[in-house]
Amino acid sequence: MIYLDNAATSFPKPEPVYQALDRFARTSLANPGRAGHRMAVAAERMLDEARHRLNRLFEGEAPERWILTLNCTDGLNLAIKGLVRPGDHVITTDLEHNSVSRPLRALEKAGVIRLTRVASSEGYVRAADIAAALTDATTLVAMTHASNVLGTVQPIEEVASAVRAAGALFLVDAAQSAGVVPISLKELPIDLIAFPGHKALYGPTGTGALYAGPRTDGKLRPWREGGTGGDSSSEVQPVLLPYYLEGGTPNVLGVAGLVAGLTWVEEKGPDGLRAHEVELLQEVVDWVERAEGWGVAGRWDPARHVGALSLRVPEGLTPQDIGSVLDVSFDIAVRPGLHCAPYIHRALGTFPDGTLRLSPGPFSTRQDVQHLIGALGEITASIL
Ligand SMILES: Cc1ncc(COP(=O)(O)O)c(C=O)c1O
Known part of the structure; x- marks a missing residue:
């Protein structure tokens, strides 16, 4: 088959991804745990490796700021639902995928937030239009880096500066850009960025990541709580990143494939x-x-x-x-x-x-x- 649907998920994956999946599944597919047996520790190490690779490729502040998610939707929901409070004003655009527009619209319909949807023109949003929509009540701007319908790349550099100047948080949906457009979190004032591992980072389905920058500390709450593979004595989710936001057994096999995909992207x-x-x-x-x-x-x-x-x-x-x-x-x-x-x-x-x-x-x-x-x-x- 001639596969021209890579915006949905990439296929085929680079050969080292298949090899990594096979190798990991046969030797190390234990439930990760920081204080467990050798296989559990090896699985945990694979998660750490993924965070280090992500942090290097996207120049984040620290590996523990990378939350491993199950897809891009998971990361976007974690960011949106973990941040907004009643009365907040949120800005988005008409280019968004339902994984941004549905949670925001649901919060708007429930009367939790006020939402402004900025219109694009010929597939491009103007940074000035976002800047004009910012108010004192704006706490979050959530927008896509590249339209999944049109492929158009948005001026997130200019938007990021305007949002930072206004004191709001900036969430970027990089589903279509991560892996094909260089993104430096050191250079850009982006607070949160979410993407899937299964598109242009060439991991398998069931993988993704959310970066939670320092300005989200104390603001971003988990929407999924549970086991973290470490400190089990605490009655509530331990506040330590990344575990605070990562309850449950992660897709460690998928992450092994994602690490191979990230290596491949770095090489190319x-x-x-x-x-x-x-x-x-x-x-x-x-x-x-x-x-x-x-x-x-x-x-x-x-x-x-x-x-x-x-x-x-x-x-x-x-x-x-x-x-x-x-x-x-x-x-x-x-x-x-x-x-x-x-x-x-x-x-x-x-x-x-x-x-x-x-x-x-x-x-x-x-x-x-x-x-x-x-x-x-x-x-x-x-x-x-
Ligand atoms: C721009 C954009 N955002 C979010 C998503 C959702 O990604 P996932 O299917 O990994 O949840 C997609 C998927 O196509 C997308 O293109």
């Missing part, structure tokens, strides 16, 4: 990985410009894009029809629909059918893209 470098995917998408954009009935959703700017592109489809066809034909007749996997991000589709006028999203990965080739373009041409010819 995020810039080169992004450039490869954008180059492949440029071929699709060039084709769309010549093709009757097709269009690119959002503004295509290769310098501010990750490897996801949404296409408007010709009249008479739906993205779902095309996705099915690509799957069944051409053996090509793409993602039609709303991509868990209904607000941006409403803004683009592509609600409710959505768009056809293409997302190549590091192992996708020009030949794959040529096959796709040929298939889209054949499907279009059949209705015109």
